[in-house]
Amino acid sequence: MYEKVILWATPAFFLLIAIEIVVGWRRRRSQYRVADALNSIALGQMSTYIGVFGRIISFGLYVLIYEKARVVTLDSTSVWAWIVGLLLYDFLYYWYHRFGHEVNVLWAAHVVHHQSEEFNLSTALRQTGTSYLFSWVFYVPMAVLGFPPALLLGVGLIDLLYQFWIHTEHIGSLGVFDRLFASPSNHRVHHAVNDRYVDRNYGGLLIVWDRLFGTFQPELREEPVVYGTRDPLHSWNPLWANLHSYAGIARDSWHARAWGDKLRVWIKHPGWRPLDVSERYPKAPFQLSAVAKFDRPLPTALAVYCVVQSVLVLGLGTHFLAVVPGWATAPTVAYLAWLVLCLCVIGGLIEGRRGYLWAETLRVAAFGVIAAAIVGVGVPFAREVIGLISLVMIAWLWAAGRSLSGRDAPQFAA
Ligand SMILES: [Zn+2]
Ligand SMILES: [Zn+2]
Known part of the structure; x- marks a missing residue:
């Protein structure tokens, strides 16, 4: 169910991102950089794909505790069970999120969401791939209190999807709303590294938890928000983004x-x-x-190439989410590993590293061979067409990346 909702929500995410880009362009105040947005979207993909296995741990343990240790059984069709369940989930999310900022190993999992030094709707998609190990612990009270697993999944999705729209700089202060609910203004504070703002505003749906437990901080006109983390990532590699704090x-x-x-x-x-x-x-x-x-210099033609490849990998990932529920473990792991590899190679290309031209050539060639072997059977000219497309991609790649030199020192945006 989780994968299906995310699949349906994805077009809406990208439509809203497109609208935000147009609004930013019209206001001459765009917070989008191609590399940063592609990196955030790659991390959202990686989190969702790894989640196919991760949710077996986190959701599976919830089901187990619900089956063995619940003290009552709540009716999943009751509106009140959903309302109370959502409020309780949001309360527990507050503590999960707060511990995620205050305990080093939990921060290593959550940090992915904070690594972007921009703040826009693509930042919302930037999610961790390792939280599945810890997150379930915080929701054990709901299992014991008898909230059915489907209800947990439902309220969890409501809480998560709600938080998409609050990642924008285009919506200013909303008055009393900012003091009751998580909002763009108080969530900008949450993503800040400023002394006055850091470790504040953990609420997912309601911000009243922060006001109750002393972690609320309104956005101040005299203190502009600086986004990111205090131990910056300095990489566009999505796998390293997930591992660097643990390391x-x-x-x-x-x-x-x-x-x-x-x-x-x-x-x-x-x-x-x-x-x-x-x-x-x-x-x-x-x-x-x-x-x-x-930031690192990236030729425009190579940036366009990376956008096109990212879209293609997104399409492949959609296929992965649609087909793997019926698959055995080994081919699912192989498919997942391939997707992670694709995202890492594109991440290296976005960093403008010449060595990744070779890695990308191998990736495109390998994909061409695999696709021809799977699709080409019995379909006239399929192998020839796939071969031609692969060659065009490789030629485009080398033409776009011809100006890349070796390993440049990292560079930084103004
Ligand atoms: Zn956070
Ligand atoms: Zn956020």
Whole structure:
């Protein structure tokens, strides 16, 4: 069901993104950069595809606890069960989200959503691929209280889909609405790295939880929001985006001399480091004035190529979500691995790295061979057409990327 709703919602997401781009263009205030938006969309895809397995863990455990440990059975057709379920879910989401910012290993999972240094509707699609390991714990009370699994799935989707529209800079303050519900204004604050804003406004649907538990912060005219994270990613590789914070914690844990610190670094507040580690491997303290957006030069023709390939991979991913429910594990894993590989290679290309021209050539050629083997059987001229399209793609790639040099130092947008 989850995959079906996301599949149906995807055209609406892209229509609204297109509208936001046009509005930004007309107002001469666009927050879109091709690389950043493609990276966010790739992370949304990766999260959804990995979720085919991830939800077996998170949703499967919910079902198990509901079956074995519920104290009552609530009627999934009752309107009241849905209203109370939505409110309870949103309350638990608040704590899940808050812990996701305040406990290092949970932040390593959630950080993906915050890595964009822009704030637009594509940022909403930027979701983690590893939260499935932890998220279910926070919703155990709903299972014990007898909220049926279908209801949990339904209210979870309402909470998630609601949060799409609040990722925009084109909607200003909404007065009293900003003090009751999650809104563009108070969610901009949530995505900020400014001292006054950081770790505030966790609410998914209602912002009253933040007001109750002391984490509410309104957006201030005198303090413009600076987006991103305090330990920036500086990469367009979606797999690395999912892993880089875990890698940072693992590195500090490895370097820590005391066993207690080796464990503490996983559960302390993000940014906490063992004293001996921070002395031997110092990091520059965060400075708002020093924040610069990650960017690398990308020829326009190559940017267009990356957009086209991203659209094609999105189409392939749609096929994946539509067909895999009936598949065995091994081919599903293989298909998932292929999609992740595609997204990573395109991510490397967006970084303008010359070596990825070869990786992309191999990817297109391999896909041509696989597609010809599957589709070409019994279809006249299918193999020839697929071969021709693959060659055109490769020729376009090399023509578009001919000006790329070797490994440039990272560059930053103004
Ligand atoms: Zn967050
Ligand atoms: Zn957000």
